[in-house]
Amino acid sequence: MVRQRQRASNIHPVTPAALRAAAARLRRGQLVAFPTETVYGLGASALDETAVAKIFTAKGRPADNPVIVHVSDRKMLRSVARQVPATAMKLIARFWPGPLTLVLPKKSAVASLVTAGLDTVAVRMPKGLARDLVRLTGVPVAAPSANLSGRPSPTTAAHVAHDFPGLFVLDGGPTRHGLESTVVAFDPPRILRQGAITEEEIRDFLGKANRAKAAGGQREGRLARGGPRFRAGPAESPGTRYRHYAPARPLILFLGRKDLFAYAEAHPDALVLCPGWLAPFFSASRVIPLGDSIEEIARNLFAALRTRRRGRELLVLAVPRRGLGRAVMDRLERAATRIV
Numbered sequence: 001m002v003r004q005r006q007r008a009s010n011i012h013p014v015t016p017a018a019l020r021a022a023a024a025r026l027r028r029g030q031l032v033a034f035p036t037e038t039v040y041g042l043g044a045s046a047l048d049e050t051a052v053a054k055i056f057t058a059k060g061r062p063a064d065n066p067v068i069v070h071v072s073d074r075k076m077l078r079s080v081a082r083q084v085p086a087t088a089m090k091l092i093a094r095f096w097p098g099p100l101t102l103v104l105p106k107k108s109a110v111a112s113l114v115t116a117g118l119d120t121v122a123v124r125m126p127k128g129l130a131r132d133l134v135r136l137t138g139v140p141v142a143a144p145s146a147n148l149s150g151r152p153s154p155t156t157a158a159h160v161a162h163d164f165p166g167l168f169v170l171d172g173g174p175t176r177h178g179l180e181s182t183v184v185a186f187d188p189p190r191i192l193r194q195g196a197i198t199e200e201e202i203r204d205f206l207g208k209a210n211r212a213k214a215a216g217g218q219r220e221g222r223l224a225r226g227g228p229r230f231r232a233g234p235a236e237s238p239g240t241r242y243r244h245y246a247p248a249r250p251l252i253l254f255l256g257r258k259d260l261f262a263y264a265e266a267h268p269d270a271l272v273l274c275p276g277w278l279a280p281f282f283s284a285s286r287v288i289p290l291g292d293s294i295e296e297i298a299r300n301l302f303a304a305l306r307t308r309r310r311g312r313e314l315l316v317l318a319v320p321r322r323g324l325g326r327a328v329m330d331r332l333e334r335a336a337t338r339i340v
């Protein structure tokens, strides 16, 4: 009981005073968890090596997995990135502030722990409260997702408090997208991690920007072809090397509905995570409906992976690999102990 009260006192509903307190903590080199439009982040000043080291220690994150730097404006972007390619400028004009992270040549002011010694830095300008916090802090904020390394990303303050009891958490309610930002590298532009902005949106936008330029005959800035199964190699996207998003029990990902039905029938002690339309086929006591649209499924996925409900294993039905479905499938494949 006492423990719970203590924990709750570290969770601060968003008020101007709480925002100021969070910014002051960041400036002093302390950690703060805060909501972004994607998932909750575990932040520290990106210019303070000692502060960034605390992130890695708290998460148990391998030192070779670099962290995203959050900026509030273009001036702050220029303080961390040495150069911004033309295609990146276009993407910034279209998608920032928002869930798009760009991998750019780094400036030396950025603590080298942030970038795991790489000469590039991943930068994004978040939308809303997280941007307000960075602006108030006055320095770029390094922040990976606020979960223990390997666990599902947090989409509520309670998820953060579960992984880090006692940590200062700004509570802005459940996050909007529920999936992390899309990570894009240059040049040529290519997606290193599928995320809240879809490959189709980026491809369409760059395609249109190109056609508008066609009079000049130049065709820079097309998104490199990867296809639905495109995944950057470990050298390019260090985070992809590790198992991620793992729930506390086995997760089986089913590519077909029939296999899911058969397995669920034979294993009545398993929980089923599925789209809303499929939920009525299972008894209410064992099903977690994820939602009807792919946006809802994306928003609810990580909370469902953290469910406290009883069940020996989690059974999840695949979604079509298009739009946000690509990011959802990427997370499910990484979370799965088995794919059937």
Ligand code: TXA
Pocket: 036, 038, 039, 040, 041, 042, 065, 066, 067, 068, 099, 101, 103, 115, 118, 120, 121, 122, 143, 144, 145, 146, 179, 180, 181, 182, 183, 192, 193, 236, 237, 238, 239, 240
């Ligand atoms: O939505 C998000 O992106 C959230 C919120 C808090 O902003 N952050 C997030 O951070 O998901 P994290 O650390 O969980 O994931 C960062 C990803 C990892 O896959 C990492 O390998 C990649 O970005 N990354 C970071 N810096 C990189 C770099 N210089 N080159 C290539 N990949 C990089």
Ligand code: MG
Pocket: 144, 145, 153
């Ligand atoms: Mg993460």
